[in-house]
Every structure is written in C-alpha cells, then in structure tokens.
Amino acid sequence: MKTVLFIFLLFFVHTAVAECKKDFSTLGAKYSIAHSKAHAKQTKSKEHLTLWRLPKRVGHEHVEQKRFIEWMQAGTQKIRKTDYFDANKRGIEYYPEDLEEHEAQSDWSIYSQFITEEFIASLSPVNTVGKGCNTLVSYQGSKQNAKFELTWFPHKKIIQSFTILTPTLVTEWKLEKLHSDQTMIKQQFAQRSQYQLTDYADIGDNESDPFLLSMINLGFVKHGSSGFYNAQGEAMDGGHHHH
C-alpha cells in the first residue's frame, strides 16, 4: 500500500512539474494599480500598466500617460531603454546601461516581471492553488513598515495580485487581462519602432523641436507607479535607473 502511495505521489509530482512546458517568454499582462490611503474606503487614484514581454525585450505601457517604455537586453549585463510617447509618435533612445553600476537593476526580472526572484524568495508561501501552468502561489511578508501580499504565477512569471500596505498608503496591483496572441504582442513593439526617435544626447541640439522643448512637461513617470520593486519591496522611481 505504501509503495502504491509512494508511486502515486511520484507520478503526481512528476505530472505537476512536467505539466507546464509552455513558453511564456511572449505574453501581455494588463494591471490596474490602485492607490488609497490606509484605512480609507475610497481609492485615491488608479492607473493601468501593461507588461508586454518578448524574449530579451519588454515593454511597460503606462496606459493613461500614453507612454511605452521599452527595455531590451543589450549584451552582457547591459540594458537599453527607449521611451516612446504614443500621443506624439516620438521616442527617446538611451544608451545601454552598465548594470554593474546599478545593482538594483542587475536582475532582468525586475523588467520582465516587476518583482525580483530575490524578493519573492524573501516572502513566505501561504497557499498554492491551481495546477500545471496555472499554478498560483500566495505569499506574505513584511519589511520595516511595509506588509506584502502577493499572488504569483510561478510558471508564467507574472503577478496576479500584489498588495503593499504601509501605515499611510495601500497600493494594490490586480491582473485584469492576459494576452497570449504573439502577433498582437509583437505588434506592440513593431508599431512603436516606426516612431521618430531622438538620441537623448541630442535633446539639447534640437531647440526648435516642439516635442523636445516640451520634454520637461511630458514627465518621467514622476507620480505614477514605475512597476519596479526592489528586493526590499520598495517601489522605485520610474525610468530612473540610479538608486
């Protein structure tokens, strides 16, 4: 009997691991991000952020701002950023980053899934539901004044929900929609690659360009969520790679 049970368990585990052989390197995930005061009933603000993922290339679409920030692996420990402004059909190109100088971004996962593996590992698993590729794991944790509640698709490598509670602020991420149409996902990048791009080093040499003159007002995700959280679960500035 014990042998039968053991064999059954082996079969179950093997099946569970082998069950998800899908490749999720290409997907889209749209999130709503709500901010509210702690203990308040009403939401203070809400925004939408869509993750578009390709192999070695991701896009963060800040829907309300009509802004698409593309991150691309560019060789060993280097990342290239391009900032697309959809309303103007213009973009700003940046040189590849030397990640060794910015340890907070040394993990590509911060771009491809918004939270690092290190952060996930720091949390305590609470519950696991679903099976195969749809396995969903719940985590809890805390750091200094912040408490975290995370539900995570380990095979898809995406957040289903993520709540950060501090004494003054509550931030809630919720997955609203998942895209798997590869053609549509690739199109997100292809359409923006047609925009007129300007080297960020050339901004100052284009004083007569109305778009570049207005750069200061276009903002660099000052108030919205960047989607980046470090190993301590702290939200990081959007588009600002120096910490």
Next chain:
Amino acid sequence: MNSVISKLAVAVAVASLAACSGDDGKNGADGSNGSNGLNSLVSQTSLSVGNANCANGGVQIDSGVDANDNSTLDDSEVASTQYVCTPARTTLDSSELLTNVNNSWYIEGTNKVTQSKTNMEEIAKMAGQAKNIILFVGDGMGVSTVTASRIFEGQSMGMLGEEHSLSFGKFPYAGLAKTYNVDAQTPDSAGTMTALMTGVKTDVGVIGVDEDIVRGDCSTVAGNELVTALELAEIAGKSTGVVSTARITHATPAATYAKSADRNWEDNSDQPAGTNCEDIASQLINFESNLEARIAGVDVDGIEVVMGGGRRHFLPKDAAYNSPDYAGSSAEGDRTDGRDLTAEWTGMYANGVYVYDQAGFDAINPATTERLFGLFNESHMQYEADRGNDVAGEPSLTEMTEKAIDILDNNNDGFFLMVESGRIDHAHHAGNAYGALNDTVEFASAVQAAVNATDAEETLIIVTADHGHVFTIAGYPKRGNPILGKVVNVGSTEPALAADDMPYTTLGYTNGLGFRDLGNETDSDASYAAAADAGRKDLTNIDTETPGFHQETLVPLSSETHSGEDVGVYAQGPGAHLVSGTHEQNTIFHIMNYAGNLVDSANQAVHLP
C-alpha cells in the same frame, strides 16, 4: 614756517609851488599832519608734496594791505593768493621700480611683449603659405569652458590651476568670433559650422546652404548650395579628413561635406516621406561623385579620412547587418532603404579600410593606408571620461587626430583636416561640468598632437568653438580652489554660504535639468533619465567634484541651452595673425582661404586642361 616781512615806506610828493617876482614872504603856518599811509604786505608759505594746489610742493604767495597796521598779513587782510608749484618728475630712479621689475608677473609680461614683437616680425604675410590647414572645433567650448578646463587640467597636474595654459592657449594669436546665425541670436551648430566652412552665415539648423533655404523644405536646397573649405581643398588636390567624437553625420562634421535643408536628416528614415533629397550619410559616401556632378570640370578623389560615430545611419534596419560589437538584439541600423553604406564605400574604394573598433583602428598602418573610414559607435562616441566603458573600445580624439594626420600628410600637396570634439556640447546640455571639462582637456591634447605632428611654418592650425553654453565661473573662490568644488573664499577653509545659508559651487548653469548627484557616473547623459531639478540644493554633504555631479541651475528646461556670446579663436601658423580682433564667425573661412589660397588653387585646378 619761515616768513619774511618787508616793510616799504611810501613817500607822498608835494607839488612844488611856482616862483614869485617879489621878496619871499614869510612862511605860512604848518598845516595839520595828514593821516598815516597803509603798508602793503606780501607773505610766502612753503607747500609740501601732496598739497591740494601743488601736488609736488611749491610756494603760496599771499598779498594784501596791513589794515590793522600790526606788521602782520592777517588772513582777513589777504587780497590775492598765487601759487608757484614745483614741476613733477618725469623720470624715476631704477631703485624705485624694483618692486615691479623683480616680480614674476612683471617679468612674464615683459617676456610676452618681447615674444609678441618677435611674432610680428615673423608673420608670413604672403597668401597661400599654408600647405596644410587644420580646423579644430570644440563644440560648445565657450570662453568660460576654456578657462575652467585650463584650471581643471592644471589642478590635475598638481598646480594651483589658474596659471596653467591649455595647448592652444599658447598659440601666438587669438581673437573672438561672433556666432549668431542669420535668423537666431543664439545659434546652433549647423548654422555656425556652415559659416566656419563656407565663409557665409546662414540660418539655424541647416547644413551647407545659404539663408535663402527654407528649413525642412527639400526643394529649396538646389541653387543655394555653398562650397566648403574641404571641397576647395579637395578640388585643389589636397587630401582631406573629417574627425569627430559625435556621429559623423551630426551637424558639425556634416557641414564640411553635405548640403541639407535640415540637420536632422542623417539617414533616409529621418526625412519626411516623399523627400527627394539625399540624406547626409549618403552624401558622405557619394561625396566624390556629388562634387564632380555639381561643379563642372572638377575631378576629385574623395575624402581620405573619415572617423567618428553614427554607424546606425549607414546600415539597414536589419539585424543581419549588425556590427560584431553591437550590443543589442534588435537592428543596429536605421536605414529603411536597404542600403549598407559601409559596403558601398568599400566597394567604391578598393584600397580603403573600414574599421569599427579599437582593434581595427590600432591595426591601421598610416604609411600604407590610402583611405580610412572608421565608425566606432552606432551613435555618438563615448565621453572621454566614459570611454573605458565602450564595449569594443574606441580610440580617443587624440589618437584619431594623430592617425588622420599620419595618413593625410602622405600627400605632398598638403591636406585639410577638420577635427571636432563633439561632446563638450552634450555634457553641457546635460548640465555636467565634469564631462565637459574632461572632453575639453582631451580636445586640447588632440590639438597638441597636431602641433607635434606638423610643421608650424607650413601648417595653419585654428582652434575655435561653434558657440558657447550658459556655463559660469562665479563667486570669489580663493586661488587654487578646486574648480569643481564649492566656493571657499580667500583666507577661509570652509565653504562660503549664500544668503540661504547653504554652500554653492564655483561652476553653474543658468538653465537646464539642474542638480543631480550621480556619484561616479561618467556618462553625462544619465541626467536625462529624471525630471528637471532646478533651484538651490543643500550641497553641504555632497561631493561636487564627482563625475556624476550636475551643477545647480536657475531656469528648469529639458536641456541646458547654448549661449550667445562670442567664442575664442586661437591660431598658429601662416595667416594666423588674421584671427586677431573680433570677427564675424564666417571670417574664419576667409582666413583659411587666404592662408591656403584655397579658392585660387581650386580654380586653377578646375581650369587646367
């Protein structure tokens, strides 16, 4: 005070009576005595040196009547005052000048004038004495940048700094250039470089065409093309070269060889759909055929040396054409016409060598290389302070200058070379003095390399800028204060505090992105990743001398701007004396033309059978 009083008696004459014929009568009784007369008095007083009326001393002469008859000329009795002053000295005893003549500043000044007199005697006054012409352009290198860089380099050498000279600061002749464009008080690189290269001022943002152009309107190019000094040199049979740390299709280098209604048309994808004008990168490759087509009777052999950045404008937007050192998974190139211009170039020039990294550059043998095309970065080359971070390595401006001259001077008829430090400008735009000063020091090193590699008697070297930046050296820092540091006043050891009780840096910008504290970040452009942060900051605990410190600014803008003041022009060699004075910027072309006899030589070459 000595006084001399003289007393004078005044006699009253009585009229004599006429004689009578009878006996004299008895004398009449004496009349009563008249009243006593008054004495006039004169008083002399010696005056010492420094007197208000006699600076060198002298005598004051007072005169009047002694009304109270006390034999003293009282103040109230003075009716007239005169001064007899001692004349001033017109010579000084040599011992009285010792403090001056023994001072090192005085000695240096004397020697400078002596040298200047010698320079004047050696001026080569005949036109065409310059077999070679090298134009160095520090993009954005205004006078304050030159001064700050001089101090920066000097301090890096262990000096106090202010007394140091950059390489071109030792040139015998200097002047100023007025940089405005035809339509802009504060100019851009395109209009200014066109002025430098063609002798004609033009509008902002256009390349190699005159003010009749309409920016962005391709149809207005034809008929408004200007001829550049590089083209004239080519026609005259000289070798030519263009070197830049910016993209080789960027405004400054482009103005040496291209004609464009917009500086941004670096490749075909940058031009509006349906544009029928050749893009700048294509014009570089087709320079030889374009020039021969544009000017009848011309036979040139093309630009011999081209080095810089901007590979993406020469490659198709297809990852299959990516350079081996390109770090990215997408296409490196931007061209949407499918053309690989690097391949077109190597196809045109079988003896030419195309390189894209340090190793390729190092392998070039200038003695045997006929033609060199180097594109060392997909966009701009690295800031000098950041150059070590380049993936495949790239040569410095000094190295490129040396290699270019070594190739070009193989031509016995001489050469024309333009060398640009293109990123002084970019560092300033990003509000990073460290980056700007480092690139300026490297620029000065490249100038020295050119001085070392050429014969001053036959080579005119001009060093200038296209425009300045809103970059200031302010406060009253003591001598030798670190130029990138906070102001520490004379006699102090702690930073001075402003009215807001916070320290402030010597260097600053009037506008731009403002304060950043990025530590050891050597890429000035990292500043653009965050919103502007203008205004005052508490710098008390901040190391302002780090590469990643960006100075405070007053006016928040997405990028710091150019400035409108004159820029320096420094020169040595035949015709160099002509830079003295304040000139319109386009005059620089005319100086090069005079020194190198470019127009006449080109005309002669065209008309030769």
